[in-house]
Amino acid sequence: MKNFVLIGAAGYIAPRHMKAIKETGNKLIAAYDPYDGIGIMDSYFPQASFFTEFERFDRHIEKLKRGGTKVDYVSICSPNYLHDSHIRYGLRIGADVICEKPLVLNPWNVDALVELEEEYPNKVNTILQLRYHEAILALKDKVDNCSKQKIYEIDLTYITSRGKWYHTSWKGDIDKSGGIATNIGVHFFDMLQWIFGPMKDFYVSVKTNDTNSGILIFEQAKVNWYLSINSENLPQSVKDIGLSTFRALSIEGEEIEFSKGFTDLHSISYKNIIEGNGYGLTDAKSSIEIVSKIRNTV
DSSP states (O other): OOEEEEESOSSSSHHHHHHHHHHTTOEEEEEEOSOOOOGGGGGTOTTSEEESSHHHHHHHHHHHHHTTOOOOEEEEOSOGGGHHHHHHHHHHTTOEEEEOSSSOSSHHHHHHHHHHHTTSSOOEEEOOGGGGOHHHHHHHHHHHTSOTTOOEEEEEEEEEOOOTHHHHSGGGOHHHHOOHHHHHHHHHHHHHHHHHOSEEEEEEEEEOSSEEEEEEEETTEEEEEEEEOOGGGSOHHHHHTTOOEEEEEEETTEEEOOSSSGGGHHHHHHHHHHTTOOBOHHHHHHHHHHHHHHHTOO
């Protein structure tokens, strides 16, 4: 049984990490978040210590260490712009790190962390959950076994409705979240470059605070992509049945169904990480480069 601590325990994605820790047979011993509405912990680790001030959280971790309790993993679900700092904290206390996507906001942050990781015996892992999705694995296998000269025509649409709160929160601040493409698109872009090879070129056609779209040219694919948090952009058929999220991925006009199975992918990711087969810093860099270029395109 490994001991985990969690930074960013009150956010949307944190329960998936709590679930993954529990389902892999491990223990959450402490958690930190400035927001104290954290009753979700009762469903997973009610005995875990909880702190709303980082200084007290840090002191508690130090006391545990001096008392002989080792922190094996630091799981990070904090706002995107804090990931870099919290990864560094995890390495400094002698723990392996598991960081939610996006790993960091800029590719040069990845380079700096690679240098830092070399100074410690511990490893930084990131959540690239789509690489474990059965439909995506089947697609990669199909592409790997076809001609390397083939260029696939792909359409990717992801619309996930968000209310007015989004623009007031850190997620609506491009300096903190990285913007729409980073916040909701980075794992799709990782999946595309993992299957179809490095990005060769890109074009951005729409870039607003709630919608991004454009074209990505990979080694083996041309991708028309569309990302939005505006519910008005949902297809009418989706609105009619009261859904707030729409995912669509088609290749050469053939729909790839991958909307199911998302909730279990974090547990699969954790299992692989604990077994020493997780994805690390360099695995995440290509997708970080893509979203950074999109963000910095005028």
